[in-house]
Amino acid sequence: MKAIKIQKILFLGILSLMTLIYIGPFLFSISISFNADKNVFDWPIELIPSDMTLDNYKNVWKDLPFGKWLFNSVFITTVQTISNVFFAALAGFTFARLEFPGRKIIFTLLLSSLMIPGIILLVPKFIVLNELSMINSYGGLILPGLVGVTNIFLMKQFFETIPKDLEQAALIDGCSYFRMFWQIFIPISKPALAAVAIYTFQGSWNEFLWPVIVSYTEDMYTLPLGMASLRHELLTDWPLLMAGTIMISLPTLAIFIIFQRYFVQGVSSSGLKG
């Protein structure tokens, strides 16, 4: 029994050390963001700055186009999240419930597209959007991310677990397929829809590669791109940079903490699929 106790202490020790490693960097960046002294490089490095201020958080709005980037990020993320939820549910419903020629082929095609490394699509996507005059525009930033195959797959899987008796009455009453989808399937799918919404939100809010490619002017930057572009200019003002990065992490962090179980479930179901 004593051996088990020692082992427990050892394990807790390892986990606590790892917690410091995983959380420590964020604590230090929070500390720097409140530091009134711009010279954050004086040793010793202290977790609690001797001279604290909120000015850095105010200056982010004043000295940087932070408001504009925030608007862009919020706008793009909102449109992509709503669109993904709606179309993933609609397409998932179609694959799960309707019979039509090509159903299997189309679905297999969709699934196989998941195996394509995204990097190969960059140049052709750019050329297409350039032909449509959508480079450096909301259209170019938003359109390619409106529908996600993984989301369609998740919704199809979910709808297939719903017993078919449920829609029988509606079908006999002559209810249209769209009404059936909207009034029967959507209301009972809240957990699945929430999962799709959360994944899309996180992905869209943190997206970096695509905005780097299509946004040319500062007014079309998203928050991650804006902060990355300052990394070279602002090397002398770490407190300001850290205040900005802390603020853009807050929405994803809040959503993660509130909806933790969706993350854990999502990972576990995709993990078992492999």
Next chain:
Amino acid sequence: MNFKKPKYEQRFWAYTFLAFPLLLLTVFVFFPIGFAFVVSFYDWNLLIPDKPFVGLSNYIELFQDEVFVKAIKNTIVYTIGVVPTQTFLSLFLAFIMNQKLRGRAFFRTAFYIPAITSSVVTSIIFVWIYSKPGLLNYLLNGAGVESHIDWLTNPSTVLPAIMMLNVWTTSGYFMVSFLAGLQNIPASLYEAAKIDGASQWKQFWKITVPMVRPVTYFVVVMSLIGCFQVFDQIFVMSSGGPDNASTTMSYFVYQNSFKYFRFGFGAASAVVLALLIFTVTAVQKKYFPPDAY
């Protein structure tokens, strides 16, 4: 009884519902796959209207390009360094977490936070940590290891530094995958092992590792694909430098396609990267299948 609507009606609604998603996926996924190959056979520059067909010469130029060869080397070093480290670390952490310890939910949340945070944010924080007067050198010196290098501007440390960041970022995510797998292992297996007097260490290797094999497969595939395409961290932390010491294949694709606008050449390099990813995942599937036990 199973009531169904007439076939033509189902067909009509099915195509109507799928029209928009399929249109978008065609324009931004299916068409680009084929088009990528087409572009790679042309000397296609955004800024030059004339786009002559050049056959394989983009590919030939690629393999004569020192920077591309270096990018392949860097990408392979990066992947070989990161994938096993983070797979083993996340399995190890999941194994510990799976013991009935107090505060499990807290640890799980803490380990997951880097994975849900924007890559730009974590990269910026680590630029500070890796800088000459930054946290890493401070801690090293505090522990008695004399260190005054700037980790990201030194050609021999820049890639390992970014690799460490990558392990830090994603191991929590993979740990949760493993944890789900571990919870599906029947407790009776461990009980039987305990009765036979097997040590914790032996249980880990003889029960845990073989039983989570499907999850390991998933983790390795995801981790491989992520590493081969690593971009955000390189862009923010080093821009491929110094002297291309951290130029990876995806950064090379970006640089040639969207800085020099050499679309043909850039597309060719992306095709090579995609083929490399396919080959490696196919080899993995053949020699390390998810369900060998």
